[in-house]
Amino acid sequence: MRTALNLRLFLAAVIATAVALVATAVVLNFLFRLYFEDRLRDELETYLIQLSGNVAVTDSGEVEVGPLADPRFNNPLSGYYWQIEVAGADPVLSPSFWGAPMALERPEQPGVIRVQDINIGTEEPLAVAHWVILTGQDAAQRSLHLAVALDRTDLDVSVAGFRLNSTLWLAVLGAFLLIASAVQIRLGLRPLEKVRSEVNRVSRSPAGRLSDDYPTEVLPLVEEVNQLLDTNAATLERVRAGAGNLAHGLKTPLTILHGVERKLRKAGQDLLADELQTEIASIEHIVERELARHRDSGQSRQVCEVAPVVRRLSDALSQQPGSEQIRWSVEVDERLRAPFDEFDLTELVGNLLDNAMKWTDGRIVVRGALSGTVASLTVCDDGPGLSDAGHEIVLGRGRKADPERSGTGLGLSIADEMAQAHGCALTLDRSDMGGLSVMLAWEQAEAAPR
Incomplete structure (x- = not known):
């Protein structure tokens, strides 16, 4: 399962921080208890030596x-006690003792201090x-068996x-360290965010490159x-x-071959002419398809403005x-951005306009609109139009709705x-x-401002 890099780094920081803080807590508490245990032992030994110096038989x-x-050895239940056994x-018990004597195991060797924890009758x-x-x-x-006891409750x-x-x-401290880690991770990964943003920009601009302002x-x-x-x-x-050289x-x-096909028809050999025309159309379709495929390779994420391309083509075609x-x-929204580079969009729209000019009776309408994130470019003419079956025919390779009309029947197929x-x-x-209406539609992620 894939996880975000910042999440993985943050989880690593959480685990490392938690382990470090738990270890710190354990060590600090151990050292704190050890320090007070040592102080208590020193205090007990000091009182025991004082008691030894003040006792006589x-x-x-x-x-x-x-x-x-x-004086706390003289206050009842003060928590400071001594006991002497002969x-x-x-x-013999200190005045602070209110209860039974302490049951202690008598050391065998004199002069050796033994320290231990016990509970007396009051727990x-x-x-x-x-x-x-x-x-x-x-x-x-x-x-003499001498003992000094201090209450451990404090x-x-x-x-x-x-x-x-x-x-x-x-x-x-852990919360502060996690916040600091999150900020550090955010700042540390910012160059990668910049790379992603610039790669996205470059994908829409063929001549663009990543900047060198990086760590x-x-x-x-x-x-x-x-x-x-x-x-x-x-490449x-x-x-x-290479595509241009191949086409040329x-x-x-x-x-x-087209000339041979016409000569065959004039000679009355229509069957051979039809077969030759079919093969010529197939060759032309294969060539155009492969040229278009190579042109499109790696270009699907580029974008260009639609309105200038449409205006330039309509102006040029109207002068023919x-x-x-x-x-x-021509009514095209200036915000339209198509997922083509300018070269490919010119060829695609040119095919649509060329098809409309072949069939129009005198009027061509080009509309470009943006509705939310859906963009569309529509080319309409006032010609005879096509039936539903005709739609499938013209989108097939090398097939024409009217065989008598000039052309290879490849324009709409290549555009599709x-x-x-x-x-x-x-x-x-x-x-x-x-007539016929041809609509090109696509998702436009971001609309350019007017």
Whole structure:
């Protein structure tokens, strides 16, 4: 499935931004918790050492504890607790302790601080640091198990608050980064939009080329496109020149064959003359069809103004000998743009006007109109017209509605093939003057301003 380049780049930016922000959130929260865990451990060890320095055992075995510097150890349920255990005696608890003593596993090795998390009877989470110290000498030596505990609730609340705030701000940062990415993608792809616009312009102007005002990354593409256009233009010129040479080269042999056909008729050999005429018409149709096909190659997207071409042709044809009695009426909307280059449009319209001059009784009307996006050019005459069956005949190759009339019968057939090659429709009908109406219709994407 094809997707737009800007969409693919934006999706890549979304995925990369999301991964980066999630990783940042995880690392920040881990480092934040690790920092406060270290601070809490340092604080516990400091209080444990202070407690160790303030504790003593009397000769009678009683434990004496001097007051600690932090008064919160004396406030009930303050979250700051200490506990001292002597073998064979009940634990000594700080005044802040309201509840059962902490059940801690006694370390085997004295002087080694152990830190752990526990929950006391009120389900209060505590961080505990405890160790075993020895007091006294020889027989009077006593082993004391000292523990200091701090409430972890403040730490957990701080970590949760940091997690929430960091998530919100990282979400805001992510939105900003996505907006910045969208703008960056838009600006980065603008040269490609310019290429598309200029290619569209060039397709409507045979002599046009892409400009060189592009970033260095896009400039090689532009140069390749311009080289391709130059090659295409040169090839088209060679094809047209070859087509002209072919037509000129066949003109004399076909003229001689026409002369042979007339001689056969004069000699009474009508059957042979008819067969020769059929073959001559077939050759002429094939030649004209191939010439038109080569002329149309690669030209279907070019456009040209219709009105100037029609006026020039009507003016030229009205000056031909024998056309003095024809009244011309030309009404063509100046906004009309046909999907032909000027050369092809001249040939197509010339065929339509030439056909109208052959059949008219004295009046030819040419109308060009634009209705929305549908453009049309209609050539009408006041001649005898054609039946529906006659419409199919004149659009066939080398077939004429009236065999007695001069001509090869190729004009309308070639015009129809040219129209189809350029995405147009050629239709025949009866005109309001009683003769033939030939309409060329096409889609015009943009109307030129008046």
